[in-house]
Structures are given as structure tokens and as C-alpha cells.
Amino acid sequence: MTYLRLDKIQKSYENGQPVLKEFSLNLEKGQVVSLIGESGSGKSTLLRIVAGLENRNDGEVYLEGMRIANPKEKLVPGYDEIQLVYQDYHLYPNSSVEENIARPLLLYDKSYKEKRVKTLLKLLGLEKYKEKLPRQLSGGQQQKVAIGKALSLEPQVLLLDEPFSSLDTIQRRELISELREMFVALKVTVLFVTHDLDDALQMSNDLVLVQQGKLIQKGHPEEIFTKPKNLYAAKLFSHLNPLPGDQHCYIRPSDIQLYKSTGIPAKVKERQYLVHYNQLTIQLGTGEIWKVEDKKREFFPGQKIFLKWDAGKVIGPF
Numbered sequence: 001m002t003y004l005r006l007d008k009i010q011k012s013y014e015n016g017q018p019v020l021k022e023f024s025l026n027l028e029k030g031q032v033v034s035l036i037g038e039s040g041s042g043k044s045t046l047l048r049i050v051a052g053l054e055n056r057n058d059g060e061v062y063l064e065g066m067r068i069a070n071p072k073e074k075l076v077p078g079y080d081e082i083q084l085v086y087q088d089y090h091l092y093p094n095s096s097v098e099e100n101i102a103r104p105l106l107l108y109d110k111s112y113k114e115k116r117v118k119t120l121l122k123l124l125g126l127e128k129y130k131e132k133l134p135r136q137l138s139g140g141q142q143q144k145v146a147i148g149k150a151l152s153l154e155p156q157v158l159l160l161d162e163p164f165s166s167l168d169t170i171q172r173r174e175l176i177s178e179l180r181e182m183f184v185a186l187k188v189t190v191l192f193v194t195h196d197l198d199d200a201l202q203m204s205n206d207l208v209l210v211q212q213g214k215l216i217q218k219g220h221p222e223e224i225f226t227k228p229k230n231l232y233a234a235k236l237f238s239h240l241n242p243l244p245g246d247q248h249c250y251i252r253p254s255d256i257q258l259y260k261s262t263g264i265p266a267k268v269k270e271r272q273y274l275v276h277y278n279q280l281t282i283q284l285g286t287g288e289i290w291k292v293e294d295k296k297r298e299f300f301p302g303q304k305i306f307l308k309w310d311a312g313k314v315i316g317p318f
């Protein structure tokens with residue numbers, strides 16, 4: 001049986017356009033999936049529906065066969081088994097790290113509570129900060145506390161709604177790799193929402209792309225990179241150069257080989273130093289402006305350049 005099942009979810013807010021359109025997705029136990037979509041594509045709405053915190057118009061959510069009720073059907077909306085973590089940490093400002101993590105366990109047995117909090121502090125590397133208040137911690141550490149708080153009830157499903165947006169790139173990368181290991185160790189099923197492909201790739205190999213409330217494509221990043229279903233999926237991974245005479249087909253900068261004498265001629269307009277290559281802006285004889293990757297860093301503005309690519313790498317038509 002599928003562990004977490006989202007079945008044809010439909011959602012519109014009052015008098016509004018549909019925000020989610022027949023959205024279906026199946027997750028296995030312990031699977032970590034990154035859901036990527038532009039701002040306004042319905043990602044947060046979807047997570048709130050999965051958590052049982054937002055009413056859906058149609059469709060169902062099941063966790064191990066148990067139907068997740070809409071908030072209007074329940075006295076206390078939401079489920080202990082499904083925890084949602086947001087970007088803003090929702091921590092108790094006057095409680096220590098330890099107390100924050102213990103807070104959802106108020107009604108639990110003291111020895112269980114102590115054991116659980118100790119385990120989470122250790123897993124999250126927060127032992128030495130356990131007495132500190134949230135404001136005495138960095139953004140990354142505060143986010144760890146928020147995740148610890150969400151994990152204290154031993155949820156089976158953790159929903160992460162852009163939880164790292166306020167952190168800088170290095171903090172994000174480190175935190176994501178630590179959390180990824182922890183999620184595997186705890187066998188928790190995770191749906192991670194982001195609009196950042198890098199964050200998504202750091203977190204998991206299972207990607208789901210959402211556009212305007214619809215699931216566009218899901219699968220391994222390599223599959224989406226080589227066989228994107230639409231222009232949005234294709235553009236997520238790199239710039240696309242439109243083929244001359246066929247504006248619906250494209251070639252990626254990384255799939256173009258550069259030569260000094262044979263191939264399709266172009267002229268180098270600009271050169272930008274990037275970490276692994278120089279990005280060249282070039283103009284083709286037909287007038288198109290393209291981006292290409294000069295991995296050997298050998299071309300300069302004003303120079304002639306010649307291009308070749310494998311017809312199999314052409315993307316589209318879209």
C-alpha cells in the first residue's frame with residue numbers, strides 16, 4: 001500500500017481561480033521528495049491540505065490508508081502524525097532550546113519526554129545550546145530547533161515549507177545535508193517544498209515539479225534534465241538557447257561544443273567568469289543571442305567562435 005497518497009486534490013479559495021488542479025502524488029515510507037514550483041503555484045496550500053489544516057474542494061489524502069480529514073470536519077484540525085515546518089520558526093522566545101523541543105510533549109510521560117528530547121538534541125547537534133534562548137542562536141540553529149520541535153511527537157510525515165529561505169547559501173547547504181542524514185536515520189517521510197532547484201537537489205533525488213497548481217513532472221533530476229515535459233521544467237535546470245528557425249526547440253549551453261575554426265559561426269559579445277567555466281554571450285549570424293560555456297576559458301569578446309552540438313541534445317518542441 002502507498003504510504004502517503006494524495007488523490008486528485010482540487011482547491012480554490014473563495015471566488016478565486018483554481019489553486020490546485022487534480023493533484024495526485026504517492027509517497028513511500030521514508031521517501032524524501034522535493035517539490036519545486038514558482039511562487040504562487042500552490043505549494044503551501046498543498047502542504048496545508050496534506051497536514052489537514054486547509055479544506056480541499058475535492059480529492060482525498062490518505063496516510064497508511066487513514067483518510068486525512070478537512071479541518072471543517074474535525075474539532076482540532078491537524079494530526080500529530082503529520083507535522084508542518086515553516087520558514088518563520090514559530091519558537092517560544094522565552095523558552096530554552098530544550099523547552100521548545102519538549103513543548104509538544106507536555107502530556108507525555110516524563111521519562112519518555114526526557115529521552116526523546118535528548119535524542120533530538122543529539123541528532124540535531126544542539127546539545128551544547130540546550131539552555132540557550134532562541135534569540136541567542138543563529139538562523140540555522142533556530143531552524144533546527146523548529147525541526148526538533150516538529151519531530152518531538154515522532155511524526156511519520158514531515159512537511160517542510162521553504163524552511164531555509166532566510167538562511168544564507170552555506171548555512172542552507174550544511175543544514176540540508178545534516179537533515180537529510182537525520183531523516184534517513186529516523187525513517188521519516190518528508191515532503192520538502194522549495195522554489196530553489198539547488199536546495200531541492202541537495203535534499204533528495206526525487207523531484208516533483210508543480211506549475212500553476214498542476215503536477216508537471218516527477219522523477220530523478222537526470223530524467224527531468226534530459227527529457228523535460230515542458231518549458232518550465234526545461235528552464236529550471238539551465239538557460240535555454242532557441243534554435244534558429246525553430247523557436248520551439250532549444251539547446252542547453254552545457255551541450256554546445258566550442259571550436260576555433262569549424263562549426264556554426266558566431267561572435268563573442270561578453271565573457272563572465274563563473275566558478276566552473278566562463279559564460280560567454282555570443283551572437284549568431286542569424287542574430288540570436290546565446291549563452292555558451294567556455295570550460296577552457298579560451299575565448300574573448302570580439303573573437304569569432306564556432307559551435308557544434310549533438311542533434312540528440314536538442315530539447316523540445318515546446
Ligand SMILES: Nc1ncnc2c1ncn2[C@@H]1O[C@H](COP(=O)(O)OP(=O)(O)OP(=O)(O)O)[C@@H](O)[C@H]1O
Binds near residue numbers: 013019037044046
Ligand atoms: N488563504 C488564502 N486565501 C485566498 N487566496 C490564497 C490563500 N492562500 C493562498 N492563496 C492564493 O493561492 C495561490 C497559491 O498560493 P500558495 O501560497 O499555495 O503558493 P506557493 O506556491 O506556496 O507560493 P510561495 O512560493 O510564494 O509561498 C496564490 O495565488 C495565493 O494568492
